Amino acid sequence: MSRAPFARRLLTVAGVDRLGAYLVLRVEDPDGPQPEPGQFAMLAAEERWGGGEGERPYLPRAFSVARQRGGEAHFLLEDVGPGSRRLCELGTGERLWTLGPLGRGFTAPPSGRRAILVGGGVGIAPLAILQDRLQEEATVLLGFRDGARAEGAALLEQARVATDDGSRGHHGLVTDLLAQEVERDPLAVVYACGPAPMLEGVRAMCAASSVPAQLALEAGMACGFGACFGCVVPCRGGGYLRICVDGPVIDAAELDHVDAHAGAPA
Amino acid sequence: MSVSFCGLELAHPILNGSGTFDAIAANKAFADDLRDAFPFAAYVSKTITLEPRAGNPPPRLWEAAAGLINSIGLPNKGLQGYLAEDLPQLAGLTTVREPGAEPQTVPLITNVMGSTAHEFSALVEACETREEIAALELNVSCPNVKTGLDIGADPLQLEQLVRAVRPLTRKPLIIKLTPNTADVAACAQGAQEGGADAVSLINTLRAMSLTPVDPSGPAGGRAWLGGRTGGLSGPAIRAVALAQVAAVAARVAVPVIGMGGVQSGAHARELLDVGATLVAVGTESFRDPAAGARIARELGDPARGEAAPSEESAR
Ligand SMILES: Cc1cc2nc3c(=O)[nH]c(=O)nc-3n(C[C@H](O)[C@H](O)[C@H](O)COP(=O)(O)OP(=O)(O)OC[C@H]3O[C@@H](n4cnc5c(N)ncnc54)[C@H](O)[C@@H]3O)c2cc1C
Numbered sequence: 001m002s003r004a005p006f007a008r009r010l011l012t013v014a015g016v017d018r019l020g021a022y023l024v025l026r027v028e029d030p031d032g033p034q035p036e037p038g039q040f041a042m043l044a045a046e047e048r049w050g051g052g053e054g055e056r057p058y059l060p061r062a063f064s065v066a067r068q069r070g071g072e073a074h075f076l077l078e079d080v081g082p083g084s085r086r087l088c089e090l091g092t093g094e095r096l097w098t099l100g101p102l103g104r105g106f107t108a109p110p111s112g113r114r115a116i117l118v119g120g121g122v123g124i125a126p127l128a129i130l131q132d133r134l135q136e137e138a139t140v141l142l143g144f145r146d147g148a149r150a151e152g153a154a155l156l157e158q159a160r161v162a163t164d165d166g167s168r169g170h171h172g173l174v175t176d177l178l179a180q181e182v183e184r185d186p187l188a189v190v191y192a193c194g195p196a197p198m199l200e201g202v203r204a205m206c207a208a209s210s211v212p213a214q215l216a217l218e219a220g221m222a223c224g225f226g227a228c229f230g231c232v233v234p235c236r237g238g239g240y241l242r243i244c245v246d247g248p249v250i251d252a253a254e255l256d257h258v259d260a261h262a263g264a265p266a
Numbered sequence: 267m268s269v270s271f272c273g274l275e276l277a278h279p280i281l282n283g284s285g286t287f288d289a290i291a292a293n294k295a296f297a298d299d300l301r302d303a304f305p306f307a308a309y310v311s312k313t314i315t316l317e318p319r320a321g322n323p324p325p326r327l328w329e330a331a332a333g334l335i336n337s338i339g340l341p342n343k344g345l346q347g348y349l350a351e352d353l354p355q356l357a358g359l360t361t362v363r364e365p366g367a368e369p370q371t372v373p374l375i376t377n378v379m380g381s382t383a384h385e386f387s388a389l390v391e392a393c394e395t396r397e398e399i400a401a402l403e404l405n406v407s408c409p410n411v412k413t414g415l416d417i418g419a420d421p422l423q424l425e426q427l428v429r430a431v432r433p434l435t436r437k438p439l440i441i442k443l444t445p446n447t448a449d450v451a452a453c454a455q456g457a458q459e460g461g462a463d464a465v466s467l468i469n470t471l472r473a474m475s476l477t478p479v480d481p482s483g484p485a486g487g488r489a490w491l492g493g494r495t496g497g498l499s500g501p502a503i504r505a506v507a508l509a510q511v512a513a514v515a516a517r518v519a520v521p522v523i524g525m526g527g528v529q530s531g532a533h534a535r536e537l538l539d540v541g542a543t544l545v546a547v548g549t550e551s552f553r554d555p556a557a558g559a560r561i562a563r564e565l566g567d568p569a570r571g572e573a574a575p576s577e578e579s580a581r
């Protein structure tokens with residue numbers, strides 16, 4: 001596990017690229033620790049973000065590291081509310097506070113076993129850095145609501161796409177594609193991140209066919225480092241896990257179900 | 267900047283608010299070893315209860331205007347788990363006031379809550395036997411089963427509670443007052459009459475939020491938080507905290523720990539100016555984990571104001 005320095009760092013935006021309905025925020029970070037796939041950072045714009053006078057956003061927001069290369073950290077953004085909108089407004093040369101890398105990431109598959117990456121919507125972000133780091137070729141299955149969002153698939157290589165509205169690829173759910181793959185190769189290992197219903201579909205399918213699955217969960221977070229106990233999901237055997245320190249990547253076997261609040265923005 | 271408080275010598279006047287900094291989790295999450303560069307001059311545990319508690323169902327958080335509403339529900343390992351597993355890991359924290367200065371011990375303050383005087387007594391008696399614990403803080407924001415009011419909301423009831431536990435410990439006894447009461451200064455006085463060595467305030471203000479139907483549309487009419495209501499903290503409550511701390515400090519002779527929405531040395535200075543001896547930082551640590559150390563620095567050297575970003579990022 002790569003660990004964050006005990007201080008927020010003020011980093012500079014190197015550039016912003018449009019990717020259909022999403023933005024890729026590229027941040028200069030030549031000296032930061034190397035994140036592991038699945039780890040995240042807490043982000044807040046330097047200006048017009050809390051501080052007592054503004055209303056929301058006030059707390060930093062969690063974002064998966066989508067990529068780290070060439071001295072830059074990349075984040076995939078979707079405008080779903082005041083915090084993500086403010087980050088989407090950032091331009092080259094502006095600065096943002098970052099705290100990270102935080103949390104536990106994905107564990108590589110045992111050698112010889114195929115990785116199947118399953119992403120939904122903006123939840124595809126941590127799968128990009130995972131694909132970058134995997135030694136062997138992985139199968140990539142991505143689901144999106146519509147065609148504009150499906151352009152996000154370009155973040156990964158050789159992705160098969162499903163869309164809810166049929167505008168691109170398979171007309172239906174990404175879990176339909178996963179069902180075929182799991183049937184073909186029951187020795188595969190599944191890595192998933194996306195909205196809660198998708199993650200629950202992946203969990204149930206993998207449990208039924210005894211395929212190991214690692215799920216990158218999301219939840220509203222105030223701190224990102226275990227301080228507030230706000231980001232919990234119910235776990236198998238009762239009690240709760242803190243997504244920020246026990247996750248965000250959690251072995252599906254630790255869950256009886258994926259909580260309705262524990263997924264990426266739908 | 268060092269300050270004495272109930273016989274404890276602290277490196278500076280800034281400590282954490284209970285339940286807002288998990289030293290054990292933070293030490294795992296960060297690469298720096300926090301055990302010898304702890305951001306606070308004293309460490310307050312989150313609230314410990316007799317039996318383990320899982321806490322409230324999610325969602326537990328809601329971001330309000332310049333604030334946070336939480337319904338965490340006091341998850342903790344229970345008294346035995348805390349004493350056996352957590353306390354040994356927390357003992358020996360130290361802090362460095364200035365670069366190059368001698369490290370100074372971080373006293374541990376254990377925050378406990380019971381739903382009856384009997385439960386409080388059991389908690390206090392068990393903590394009394396542990397020398398790692400420097401002081402006790404009683405969280406009296408627990409609702410009375412019969413009246414539904416917080417135990418600490420009634421001055422007389424609070425005085426009786428403190429009187430009952432006072433003889434059970436020689437350690438400094440701090441009462442964390444509830445702000446959800448008609449007259450917080452009267453409650454502080456009740457705590458003092460009962461034998462408290464200090465009072466701390468403010469705890470979170472009872473608050474609520476409704477489920478958004480659509481982020482841009484109207485609210486859905488159902489409670490959002492798993493615990494239905496929660497507690498408001500952060501800058502949104504700073505002005506309330508200032509008024510309550512001022513009222514309490516004017517009424518009681520015992521030292522006061524002030525908190526509520528502190529984000530900077532200037533905010534801490536305001537609470538000290540109205541009579542607080544120490545200042546606790548809660549929600550601000552969520553935005554900046556090193557906030558405690560930064561605020562202590564700003565307090566020691568007001569000319570430096572808000573931490574220079576370059577300096578902070580250079581760490
Ligand atoms: C580990 C992790 C990784 C993530 N990675 C990414 C990523 O790579 N890319 C990405 O785009 N997003 C990612 N997210 C999600 C991202 O953090 C959220 O979309 C963001 O925090 C939303 O903030 P906002 O202010 O834009 O919207 P908000 O309005 O705060 O949030 C939108 C949703 O949160 C709820 N909500 C609404 N109002 C409030 C309120 N006042 N308080 C609390 N909740 C409210 C509602 O369900 C609403 O639909 C990740 C989250 C986690 C935990």
Ligand SMILES: Cc1cc2nc3c(=O)[nH]c(=O)nc-3n(C[C@H](O)[C@H](O)[C@H](O)COP(=O)(O)O)c2cc1C
Nearest residue numbers: 283284285313336405468469499500526527548549
């Ligand atoms: C997430 C969260 C958890 C808290 N848990 C506790 C707790 O366990 N016991 C307690 O006495 N106070 C608890 N508090 C209250 C704080 O210690 C503090 O009194 C309050 O948040 C006001 O300070 P702030 O505005 O600086 O956060 C909690 C506050 C927050 C935000």
Ligand code: FES
Nearest residue numbers: 224228229231244
């Ligand atoms: S976000 Fe605060 S504990 Fe996880």
